[in-house]
Amino acid sequence: LEAAHLVGVEAFAALEIATGQVTAALKPKHRHQEFLAFLKQIERTYRGALDPETGKPVELHLVMDNYAAHKHKNVRDWLEANPRFKVHFTPTHASWMNLVEVWFGLVERQAVRRGVFKSVKDLNGKLRAYIEGWNKRAHPFVWTKTADQIFESLARVGTRTTGTGH
Numbered sequence: 001l002e003a004a005h006l007v008g009v010e011a012f013a014a015l016e017i018a019t020g021q022v023t024a025a026l027k028p029k030h031r032h033q034e035f036l037a038f039l040k041q042i043e044r045t046y047r048g049a050l051d052p053e054t055g056k057p058v059e060l061h062l063v064m065d066n067y068a069a070h071k072h073k074n075v076r077d078w079l080e081a082n083p084r085f086k087v088h089f090t091p092t093h094a095s096w097m098n099l100v101e102v103w104f105g106l107v108e109r110q111a112v113r114r115g116v117f118k119s120v121k122d123l124n125g126k127l128r129a130y131i132e133g134w135n136k137r138a139h140p141f142v143w144t145k146t147a148d149q150i151f152e153s154l155a156r157v158g159t160r161t162t163g164t165g166h
Contacts, residue, residue, distance in 0.1 A: 001160060008028070008120035008123065009026050009027070009028070009034060009120060009123055009124060009127065010026070010027045010028065010029055010030040010034065011024060011025075011107070011127060012018075012024060012025045012026075012027065012034070012035070012038040013025075013031075013100050013103060014038075014042050014062070014100070015099055015100040015103050017099060017140060017141070019102055019138055019140060020134075020138035020139045020141065021135050021138045022084060022100075022131055022134060022135060022138070023041065023042055023045050024127075024131045025037070025038045025041055026124050026127055026128070028120075030067070030069060031069055032067075032068075032069040032072035032074055032075050032083050033074075035069045035072075035075060036072075036074055036075055036078055039075070039078060039079075039082075039085070041084075042060065044059065045081060046060055058084070059084050059085075059086050059119070060084055060086065061086045061087050061088060062085060062086065062087050062088065062097070063088045063089075063090060063098045063099075063100075064087070064088075064089060064090070065090050065098070066089050066092060070089075070154065090139065093157075094154070094157070099141055101142060102128050102142075103134075107127070107130060109162075110124060110130065111127060111130040112127075132158075
C-alpha cells in the first residue's frame with residue numbers, strides 16, 4: 001500500500017501479492033482524508049474475502065511508509081475500528097522493501113515517462129487505462145533474493161547509516 005506523486009495526481013495503490021492485482025485510486029492530494037477514503041475503498045474491495053480454511057474474513061496486511069497522513073488520528077481510529085487491517089511501517093529510507101514501490105516504478109517507466117499529457121484529466125485517464133490493463137494480465141512478482149540475502153543487505157545499510165545524524 002503506497003502513494004506516489006505524479007504531477008497533479010496522487011496515486012494510491014494496494015498490491016495483492018498473491019495475484020499481482022492492484023487496487024488503486026487517483027486523488028488530487030495526499031492528505032489523511034484521501035488516504036482514509038482509499039482505506040475504505042480497500043475495505044469494500046475485500047469485504048467478502050474469506051479465508052478458505054476458517055471461513056473468517058482474511059486479514060489485510062498493509063505495508064506503508066511513515067508519511068504523516070498514514071498516522072493521523074482519524075486514520076488510527078479507523079484502523080482500530082477495522083481490526084482485520086494489520087499495519088506494518090517500513091523503516092525510514094527503506095521504501096524499496098515495499099513491493100508496491102516496484103509496481104509504481106513500472107507505472108512511471110511504462111505509462112508516464114516521456115508521455116505527453118494535455119491535462120491532469122488526460123493523465124488520470126492514461127493511468128486508469130494502465131491499471132486496467134495491468135489487472136487483466138496481473139501475476140505475482142517473483143523475488144530474486146532470499147530472505148537471508150535481504151536481511152544481510154538491511155544489516156549493511158544499518159551499519160552505514162548508524163551515527164550519520166539522519
